[in-house]
Amino acid sequence: MSSSHGFSPNDALYAELLRFAVAALASGTHSDHALLLLHERYREAEDREATLRKWLLRSLISTPARTPLGVAVKLTVACRLDGYLDAAQEAFDGPAGSHIIVSALIDSLAQAQLLPTNRSGPRH
Template sequence: MSSSHGFSRNEALYAELLSSTIDALASGTHSDHTLLLLHKRYREAESGEAVQRKWLLRSLISTPARTPLGVAVKLSVACRLGGYLDAAQEASDGPVGSHIIVSALIDSLAQAQLLPTNRSDPRH
C-alpha cells in the first residue's frame, strides 16, 4: 500500500470520526460530551498556541471515555500524534506495536458504528 493511498484512507477515517463527533455534540446529550468537546477544541487549536494545545491535550487525556466513540477519539489523537496509522501501513518487517494501536482504533470505530464490523481485510 502506497503512502499516498494510506494517507487518503487515514484522512477518510478521521473525517468520518470528526463527523460523528460533531453529530454527537449537536445532540447535547452524549455520554462523552465533555471529551468530544475537548477533542473539537483541540482540533480547532492544532495550528494555534502551543500552551493552549497542551492544556487541551492534557484535559482530553484525563477525561475518561465512557463510550466507543470516546475511546475512538482518544485513540485517533494518539494515532495522529504518533504517526501510527502510516507506520502500521508501511511496516515492511511485519506487525509492530502501532498495528495493535491501529487495530484498537478500528475496533472502537466499529463499536461506535462508524465502520462495518467485518475485519477480514488484512490491510488494517
C-alpha cells in the first residue's frame, strides 16, 4: 500500500535508511542528530495535523545536512513528497528529472554505506 507521499513505507531503500537513522539517533552523538530527530518527528506526524507537518518540514529543510546520511534523509523526504521513485520506475519515454533525483538518493545512501558502492547495471 502506497503512502500519500509516493512510495510504500515497506520499500527496501526506505526501510534500510530508517534502520541506519534509528541507529544513529540511538547513539546520541551523530553529527546530524537534530536533522535525524526532525525526520523521525516528521515521519511520526505524517497522519496528523497538516500545520505540524508543515512546521516540521520547514525545520527539516532549514537544518543543514552534515553527513551523507543527513543528505539521504533529505533526499528521501523529497522523493516521498513528490513521488520521484514511482515516476522513475514508470518513465516509459526514457530518463527524466526523477531519474537524476533517485540516482542522487542512491549515491548518498551508498556514501553513507547503507548500500554497496559497486552497483552494476543501469540506474532507475
